[in-house]
Amino acid sequence: KDRLKQKSVVIPTTPTTPAIKHRLWPEINRITLEQLHYARLGVGAGSWQLFAEDGDMRMYRREEEANGLVVDPLKACHVVKGVTGHEVCKIFFSPEYRSGWEATLEDMTVIENISKDTLVFLQTHKRIWPASQRDALFWSHMRKVPDAQDLWIACNHSTEHADYPPNAGKCVRVYLTVCLVCQTLIDPPKQNELIKREDITCKITYCSVVNPGGWAPASVLRAVYKREYPKFLKRFTNFCIDQCKDKPIVF
Ligand code: 18C
Numbered sequence: 292k293d294r295l296k297q298k299s300v301v302i303p304t305t306p307t308t309p310a311i312k313h314r315l316w317p318e319i320n321r322i323t324l325e326q327l328h329y330a331r332l333g334v335g336a337g338s339w340q341l342f343a344e345d346g347d348m349r350m351y352r353r354e355e356e357a358n359g360l361v362v363d364p365l366k367a368c369h370v371v372k373g374v375t376g377h378e379v380c381k382i383f384f385s386p387e388y389r390s391g392w393e394a395t396l397e398d399m400t401v402i403e404n405i406s407k408d409t410l411v412f413l414q415t416h417k418r419i420w421p422a423s424q425r426d427a428l429f430w431s432h433m434r435k436v437p438d439a440q441d442l443w444i445a446c447n448h449s450t451e452h453a454d455y456p457p458n459a460g461k462c463v464r465v466y467l468t469v470c471l472v473c474q475t476l477i478d479p480p481k482q483n484e485l486i487k488r489e490d491i492t493c494k495i496t497y498c499s500v501v502n503p504g505g506w507a508p509a510s511v512l513r514a515v516y517k518r519e520y521p522k523f524l525k526r527f528t529n530f531c532i533d534q535c536k537d538k539p540i541v542f
Contacts, residue, residue: 306434310409315450319409319432323446326470327436330444330496334366343521347371350520354513361512362502365520369495371528373488374535375542376473377435379495380443382531383471384433386410392530395519397424402452408433412447413455415462419515422507426462428455441475441542463505472496475542488540497524 310316339351347370352363371379382388386401393399395416403411409432418424429449436442447469451457457464476492499520503512 306408306437308406308408308434310406310432313405313409315405315430318448318450319430319446322448322468323432323434323444323470326446326468326498327444327472330366330470330472330498333496334368339366342517345521345525348521348524350524352516356509357502360503360506361509362500363513363516365497365499365516367495367497367520367524369497369524369528371493371495371532373491374493374528374531375475375491375540376441376443376493377475378535378541379473379493379528379531380433380445380471381541382534383527384408384410384431384445386412388530388534391534392523392527394522394526402428402455405430411450411452413452416465419511422511423463423505424461425465425504427465427467428452428457429467439474442472443474444470444472446470457504463503465504466502467500469499469501470497472498483542486540488536491540495524495528 310319334351337353339353341349342352343350348367350365350367352365355362355364386399389399390396396414397417398415400413401410402413405411409430411430413426413428415424415426427449429447431445431447433443433445436444447467449466474494476494477486477490478492479490481490
C-alpha cells in the first residue's frame with residue numbers, strides 16, 4: 292500500500308517537446324523517424340542514378356510516376372565546412388531565414404505555431420509558365436537525434452488545414468515529404484571550448500519527394516528538378532556558411 296503512495300518514477304521519453312500534445316504528433320513522430328531511417332540508408336541500396344555533381348555535392352534520383360505524374364524521389368549528399376548540423380537544420384527549419392535561400396518561394400506564412408521546433412507552413416511558389424502556380428501546406432519539425440553523435444533532422448510533410456483547402460484559388464497544391472539530416476564531424480578531435488569553425492565539417496543528406504498535384508509535362512518537370520535541386524542545395528549551404536561565420540558555434 293505504501294509503495295503505491297510513492298510518487299511514480301517518470302522515465303523521460305524523448306523528445307520532450309510540447310508538440311507531443313498536438314493532434315498531428317503521432318504522424319510527425321512517425322514520419323520524422325521513417326525519414327531519418329530512409330536518409331541513413333544512403334544510395335547503396337535501390338537504383339539511384341547520379342544526375343548532378345559539384346565539388347562534394349552528389350544528387351541522385353529515381354524515375355517514378357504516380358497516376359501519370361512525375362514523382363521522382365531525390366537523394367542528395369553534401370559536405371560543408373565551418374557549420375554544425377544543428378545550425379544547418381535550424382536555418383532550414385526557421386521561417387526567418389527562408390526567403391534568404393528558398394529561390395522558388397513567392398510567399399510564406401506560418402499558419403500554426405505548434406511549438407518552437409514544430410510549425411505548419413503555407414507557401415506559394417513561383418509559377419513556371421504555362422503551368423499553374425503551386426502552393427504547399429506542410430508541417431515542419433526539427434530535432435536532435437538521441438543516442439547518436441551530433442545528429443540532427445528537419446522534416447517537412449504535407450498536411451491539411453480546414454482554413455486552407457487545396458486547389459481553392461489560383462494555385463494547384465503540391466504534396467511533399469522532405470528531410471534534411473545533418474551530422475557534425477570534428478577534426479582534429481578537441482575539447483568543446485577549443486573548437487574553431489575550421490575544425491568542423493557538416494555531412495548533409497537531403498531527401499525529397501514532391502507530387503506536383505496536377506498534370507505537368509514529364510520532360511518539363513524533370514528539367515525543372517535537374518536545374519532547381521542543385522541550385523537549392525548550393526544556395527542553401529552557402530547561405531548557412533554566410534549566416535554562421537563570425538558567430539559563436541552552436542553545437
Ligand atoms: O526543401 C526545400 N524547401 C523547403 C522549404 O521551402 C520545403 C519546400 C519544398 C517545395 C516543394 C516545391 C514546390 C513547388 C515549386 C514550384 C517550382 C518553382 C520553380 C521556380 C523556378 C523559377 O521542403 C527545397 C526545395 C527545392 C525545390 C526544388 C524544385 C522542386 C520542383 C518541384 C516541382 C513541383 C511542381 C512544379 C510544377 C511546374 C510544372 C512545370
